[in-house]
Amino acid sequence: MNRRKFFRNTAIAGAGLGVLGACTNPQQQAQEKKKAKNIIFLVSDGMSNGTLTMADTLKHKKEGKGSNWLNLYRENLVTRSLMDMASASSLVTDSAAASSSWGGGHRIPNGAINVGRGGEEHQPLWRKFKNAGKKTGIVTSVPVTHATPAGFCTTSKSRNDQAGIALKYLSHGPNVILGGGQKYFDANSREDRRNLYSEFQSKSYGVAKNKSQFNQINQGNLLGVFDQEGLPYSLDLMHNKDLTAKVPTLAEMTQKAIDLMKNHQEGFVLQVEGGKVDWAAHANDAAALLYDQLAFDEAIEVAMNFAQSNEDTLVIVTTDHGNANPGMLYGKNVNENFDRLQHFKATNDWVLQGISENDSVETIRERIEFANGFGIQKEEAKDLLSYYTNLEKEEGLYNYRNLPFKRLSQIQQNYHSVGWASGNHTSDFVELAAFGPGKERINAFIKNTDLHYILLEAAEVENKI
Structure with a gap:
């Protein structure tokens, strides 16, 4: 990003956010008068305010x-x-109902994708934009068929029918699909044995x-999937x-998706999801959470780079809900303790997936010291090892073992010194930042x-059901 125009590299992390409101910058005033030809919608899934901080x-x-x-706030660049x-x-x-509220414009029950209580289907936003001639794309760090990208693109009675959602992408899917x-x-893992790779290639x-x-x-169009389920933690x-x-x-x-669609005459819409932020919050894994949030933050920079040189681009940065409400907890050593996160080399997922009931206490201590840069007490390691006796698998994606x-x-x-309120979603009102034409709405x-x-109006696309 051209920092001279956008972000003065802020030297004080605790500086106040400044007075927020309408920009008086002439460039910003000009943007507000434009139609949003392009929209980039970025979602850090499950990001609590403590995660952002x-x-x-x-x-x-x-x-x-x-x-x-936060530099968008510090520099007063956004609504x-x-x-x-x-x-x-x-x-x-x-995440399914949250994404559907944006995608279909209606609140629906948890668990469904743009399908209401009575079974009524709400046409998703990316399909409306595609019908208006725009290219559409989704980018995520979790399966491309997961709840958040699906809410922008399709309908389903159940978010869990990811195989079915993949088929719907084939029928009327985005031009660019990137993730896990x-x-x-x-074909080897689908129950119907259909090879969707070859079917996408035929299209x-x-x-x-x-x-x-x-x-x-x-x-051209691109389907890129790089892991069986979610992508690795950052x-x-x-x-x-x-x-x-x-x-x-x-x-x-994100950069690839923009590059593939940016020259389209009618413009494009792109949804980018930092999905592993949510997974890390479910796991109460501070290092996984913060480094995936920073990976999402790099995607914000890519989007803002494009918006800087294309003033007809609206950028939305938000989250769909809080998760676990993590935060730094008060204590005399909080500064020094939090500094340790700079030196972590691996997530708790890596640590725990690599332990077996036959490991010794010292093996566990060595594994954690490699991953975290500090060694835990013998009794703590012994306590962890006790969980590996007669492990039973449970239902669910986030911790099936x-x-x-x-x-x-x-x-x-x-x-x-990072503590957690829970391991589940929260009801927090969420942050939203908007840059470019339409932000004044x-x-x-x-x-x-x-x-x-608001997005339909900003792009001057008629709301046809």
Whole structure:
């Protein structure tokens, strides 16, 4: 990003955010009069306010500058809003209902994708834009068939029908699809044995299953899926050369999607999701959470770089709900403890997936010391090992092996001072930042469904059902 025009690298992490309001910058005034030809909608899934704060602090400590998201506030470049994300069935939404509120413009019960209580289907936003002639894209660090990208693109009675969602993408899907979820496209893992890779290719899509193939495709439509389920956590990706060679980052996928669609005469719409932020919050894994939030922050920079040179581009930066409400907890050693996160080399997922009941206490201590940079007590390691006797698998995506994520986070809290309220979604009103043409349509407090119609109006696209 051209920092001279956008972000003065803020030197004080704790500086006030300044007075927020309409920009008086002539460039910003000109943008407000434009139609939004392009829209880039970025979602850090499951990001609590504590996550945003801690990621900004961590980046400042490591690099001497604040996060791109908070620099948008510090430099008064955006309209800032709080958004009520309740679903039709609960004050605490899931990602499916949250994404559907934006995608379909209606609040629906948790668990469905743009399908209401009575079975009525709401046409998703990206299909409306595609019907208006725009190219559409989705980018995520979790399966491309997961709740958040699906809410922008399709309908489904159940968010869990990811194999069915993959088929719907084939019928009327985005021009660019990038993320994880190979198992939903591969004939060997689909129950119907359909090879969706070849079916997408028959519809003139390039197909990429690794970073080398991804780098070679520079035009046309693209389906890129780089892991069986979600992509690796960013912290693990950073410290594993084999993974780095195979899997693109969220920022790299965002740049590729923009490059493939930016020259389209009618413009494009792109949804970018930092989905592993949510998964890390469910696991109460502070390092995984913050480094994936910073990976999402790099995608913000890519989007803002484009918007800087294309003043007809509206950028939305938000989250769909809080998760676990993490934060730095008061104590005399909180500064020194939080500094330890700069030196983590691996996530708790890497730590716990690599332990077996036959390991010794010392093996566990050595594994954690390698991953975290500090050794835990023998009794703490012994406690962790006790969970591996007669492990029983449980239902669910986030911890299907029933591993001791919560217990490890409790131990780590003594060393990095990051605490958690729970391991589940919360009802927080969420942050929203808007830059570019159409941002003036966003009030200081909005309802989630409002955003659907604001985007249509900003792009001057008729709301046809």
